């Protein structure tokens with residue numbers, strides 16, 4: 250199992266670290282455009298191997314795609330992150346060119362790969378890869394919902410005063426401050442709806458805190474977060490690499506599901522060795538349906554800025 254991670258910055262390196270620590274991949278190649286940067290990160294991470302007990306071999310390369318050849322899974326984290334006060338959508342001007350070029354180079358050397366898109370604005374970047382890479386749609390996955398759901402569970406546990414392992418919940422829709430649809434109605438504490446434990450007002454606060462989860466961290470850190478994004482990507486990579494058939498909300502190309510077509514947006518999917526093995530359609534109420542449609546309108550507006 251060979252995994253390439255493009256972009257050895259905060260998210261890329263964190264993702265490589267989590268993949269290595271979980272010890273399911275034989276090789277992780279980190280690639281960056283900045284001379285020597287990926288090599289340095291890879292060497293630093295390899296020096297944790299004896300301490301953290303993994304055998305995954307991590308190598309770093311500067312823009313040499315020949316070293317990524319034969320990758321089973323490629324993760325794209327290259328591009329600029331947002332600064333405090335910025336929206337993810339504002340990154341499109343720079344990141345679209347980077348993502349298009351990177352995905353084309355990856356496919357050239359690994360035509361059978363599965364691509365996980367992380368760079369923002371992620372739903373539009375995933376859409377761009379669909380339109381330009383020539384890969385089948387089950388092999389292009391945008392990571393956003395797995396992270397947003399982890400943040401949702403964190404906020405739910407906080408509100409409930411419960412351990413995170415007690416709560417379950419999912420965020421679908423666009424990966425943006427306004428587009429996220431945290432499914433509070435379906436969130437549970439050990440199968441019991443969370444509304445049994447907290448007021449509607451508190452639950453609404455959880456929803457709002459979840460939606461600005463990334464912006465809150467960007468304000469605190471001065472740049473966007475990396476631990477939870479890296480962990481979320483590594484969970485998707487592991488589900489595919491180990492054929493786990495796990496369900497995550499991911500940004501995938503919809504073809505009529507949720508009343509949407511020709512758009513990448515967060516929906517629950519089953520991930521396994523073939524990438525997206527199934528898109529799961531859950532029954533939404535009218536408010537949730539309206540929110541998804543609104544969210545999709547926002548994603549389409551950003552997609553309109555893309556040039557193929």
Ligand SMILES: NC(=O)c1ccc[n+]([C@@H]2O[C@H](COP(=O)([O-])OP(=O)(O)OC[C@H]3O[C@@H](n4cnc5c(N)ncnc54)[C@H](O)[C@@H]3O)[C@@H](O)[C@H]2O)c1
Nearest residue numbers: 256258259260281282327328329330367368369371392478
């Ligand atoms: N989808 C999500 O849930 C999610 C979460 C967090 C961050 N992000 C996004 O991930 C991206 C990376 O964030 P970060 O914090 O790691 O940024 P970062 O600046 O720390 O790292 C980005 C890296 O990409 C490299 N890079 C730039 N152009 C490249 C190219 N053409 N080829 C190879 N490498 C190139 C840079 O040299 C840099 O090392 C941002 O767009 C950010 O918004 C997405």
